[in-house]
Amino acid sequence: MDWIVQHLWLVPALPILAGGIIALLKQRHRVLAASLAIASMFLSFLLSLGAFVHLLSLGHGDGARMVVNFNWFQFGSEWVRLGWVLDPLTAVMLLMVTFISLLVFIYSVGYMAEDENSTRFFCFLALFAGAMLGVVIANSLLLLFMCWEVVGLTSYLLIGFWYANPKAAAAAKKAFIVTRIGDLAFFLGMAWLYAQTGTLLFFDGGAGCLERSALTALVAHTTIFGLTVSTGIGLLIFCGAAGKSGQLPLHVWLPDAMEGPTPVSALIHAATMVAAGVFLIARIYPLMSADIASLPALTPTVALQVVTWVGAATALFGSLVAVAQFDIKRILAYSTVSQLGYMMMGLGVGGVSVGMFHLITHAFFKSLLFLGAGSVIHGCSGEQDIRRMGGLRKFMPITFATYACGMLALCGFPLFFSGFWSKDEILHAAFAWSVSRTPFFMGAFGALLTAFYMTRQLCYMFAGSSRRAQISPMPAHGGHAAGDICHAHSPHESPAVMTAPLVILAAFAVFLGLIGAPSWPWFQSFLGGEPALLNFGAFSGVLPLMVASSLLVFLGLGLGWLLYHRKRIEDADARDALEKIQPDAFSVLGHAFYIDKLYDATIVRFNAALAYICDWLDRWVWSGAVQAFSYLVLALAWLDNFFDSKVVNAGFDAGCHTVSRGGRLLSFLQGGRVQSYLKMIGLALIVLVMLMLWGARA
Amino acid sequence: MTAFFLIVAALTIAGTAAAMSLRNPIHCILALTLSLVGFAALYLQLGAQFVGFTQVLVYVGAVAILAVFAIMMTRSANPPEGQSHQAAFSSSWLTGGAIAAVIFAVLAWCILSKSTPMQTAIQQPDVSVNQIGDALMHKFALPLEIVGVLLTAALIGAVILAMPERRKTL
């Protein structure tokens, strides 16, 4: 085994170590904290790069997978084993996560410059990065789950970073609880898998649960509804992924998670954590796609079908709702929900490489968009409502340029932007899906809407003239503490420490598509384990679909320009153009189909009622029992006291009194007069003589 | 039951009764003397001449005189007997008398209920002082010595008791 593989555990360990050390630092050591975090992340990036290069040199196929497993602890006669794996999937994920984390860390130095708690921020960020990398390299479903939970925890800590804000605290709680629901199903799936196969290691020299022998065993058993066990397990684990990746119906936490600082939104809720769900499905793809006849099957398994339908529904839903939002980050959040749907759909219809390609490209341009939004918020002194912005391209040119790159990549602007290639792959695979073509139409309509709402956002924010002067200065909220140096009335460009990562990400957003284009599908073959071939002829097969999707994008862009740019938006309080056309539909979309309200009225209320009952039970029944018992003990104590003082003490005292009174009575015999003593002697003599006489006579 | 016995007995009883009931202590002592003499006569009648004479010598000659001295020495603070508030008998004379009566009754009943076989025609034993002296020196030598010690102790004790108390001068 090579050094890099043996020491792959350093990649998550270094950030966690940095996080641990930062946790011990005092609040004022912000520079040290930031340096530690960035340094650890940089080292992890270098190690990931080294691992990737090493993997490239190894060739293709199953030989390109190296595992290191170790025993953790023993219970009974069995050992619980953990381990890490280095294979193409791991390598690309490692690169993406470490690189984007590094850029976000550097960006945070500028964004959180005025926040007094930035030390705590970097500690949590470092911990998050370490845990996420742990998820990526885990070879054991158990280790993955443990790191998964830590990722969830740090997400909670970071969403609720400004914990004094009640909305942030509530959002953090919501995120944690909703993902927990998914994690419950994940855990059940994990337990079931362990019960069926006896191992939780993915790859273990043939004995792992994703390897042939285990899979054939899983496929052979059937469970309820005629599903195979592998499908059942896969569906349960998919529930966990759905929670973490914000699929319908567990998406409700993602928009609220925007209460956290923008770097958090960029890193966690755009690029990495939400992608963990997609990554998980990609990791257990052999399990999801296992079927009776052979691997892979001709008709997709039930598990993959479910994944596809859920993904498609989410993609459409997210893009519909994003059309009617007014908060920058909420638009991007719903956009993320939608894109995650696309990724799931891609996994379902096309396989690991299709979904993963979109995941990688999305990570770059979505984090770019979030960081750009952060830059805009920072420059506008905390403003987040797009109606109150405008004309920002004059004030923040770099931000505008990079944001535009990201926006075009997200829309899937043809040829030059990575989003085009990755989304096209998905649509192509959906078109060719043997089960149904409905996901394709859903995805296509979603792409149209994506272009539309991103254009809307861009026009609101950067086009036209500034609407900032129309409103009174907003009180600093969000990331700005008192004494903030950016308290300028007019918007301004962000410092270089914030714009540099934007530029780097923009470059990737543009050029990353080239590694997955059909003419040179390097990414897909890397993941699939075949050599990549440069083949310009492959274009011909996909050309009609490319043209169709490009037309959709242009249509969306055109509609957006029509509604939001032709008639300049002059007034901050004016109604949205779409709202004027269709006010009812707009308000339904604006409220995200009232799903939150539905959950509130049903589940949350039910839970509150249950909590109330439990509280009543606790307060009156259990506590009552304890009270009753304590009263019983008190009664016993009182009885004991009574007994002690009235019976024992008093009895003893009475005895003593009797003795003393008796003594006093007897002392009357001692009159001090000799003659009375003599009389008594006389009496005694009489008695004695009588006794002797009687005795003698008898 | 000769007449001599009866007379002497009556005298003795009278003397004893008077000694115990007269108010004036001097009169009591005089009655006591009579009683003691009566005792001596009884001893003489019983043939214990030495005892009889010893009785007169010791009791009448010493004890009664001693009692008189004691009465004399303890009368200076007391006015003469006979004052109404100072009775001769204690306040609880009835119980004392009752007890004594019961004791007499018991004793009498014992005496009268038992009849000891008697040698009625017993001869007067002929006891000489010589014999008594012999007995004292031989058979009863130890009791003699002990009585000697006792008398010494009594002598010393009486002297000490009668001595005036030394006042502790500082």
Next chain:
Amino acid sequence: MSPLNAYLLLSALLFSIGLTGVLTRRNAILVLIGIELMLNAANLNFIAFWRYGPNPAALTGVMFAIFSIGIAAAEAAVGLGIILAVYRHTKTTDLDQINTMKG
């Protein structure tokens, strides 16, 4: 009744009279006198039993009576000495008033 019984009865009577005096007289000296009378009555008992007893030659009764007289004299001396000492303290010979030793 036999002579012995007569003497015994006499002795008992004299003893009882002496006891009466002991128990009832106020004056301490007279109580002592009563005790002397009781001793004398006992002496009479002894001499009577010697005279009419089985073995007068042993002189036991006589000896006993002699010693008794001697001891009675010593005892009277000491007792009167005590009474004098008490009289010096309490200035009275009334036994009813000498009760400081009460319990």
